[in-house]
Amino acid sequence: MKDLSAKGIILFLLSIGVGHTAEDSFGADSSAMDSVRTDFSRGLALYLAKNYHGAVTSFDIAIKTNGDIAARYFKGYALYHLREYETARDTFSQVYRIDPSYSPRQFMGLPPRTNVHP
Secondary structure, three states, X not given: OOOOOHHHHHHHHHHHOOOOOHHHXXXXXXXXXXXXXXXXXXXXXXXXXXXXXXHHHHHHHHHHHHOOHHHHHHHHHHHHHOOOHHHHHHHXXXXXXXXXXXXXXXXXXXXXXXXOOO
């Protein structure tokens, strides 16, 4: 699996904050949203620093707080880097059970990938 570029992740954070479920879950409760954003942002920072164990912990908090799909997605990548392949696969499966069309590309303002292979 390819890692997303740091620029892509920064654009992702600026465009959606946390994930598309967070604001729906908390509505106007900005302190709860700030907490989720902090946990998710901390997880991404740890992920980019290759502290995958720390990233999983932060993503777990964001997931527990509101079931954030983006945190769950990046948790899958962190688990993959930890060579916990079965758990990573299960985590990605959870993401696609929640939202079968989920792709971080849509939140980064990027067009969907087209299948370039025959």
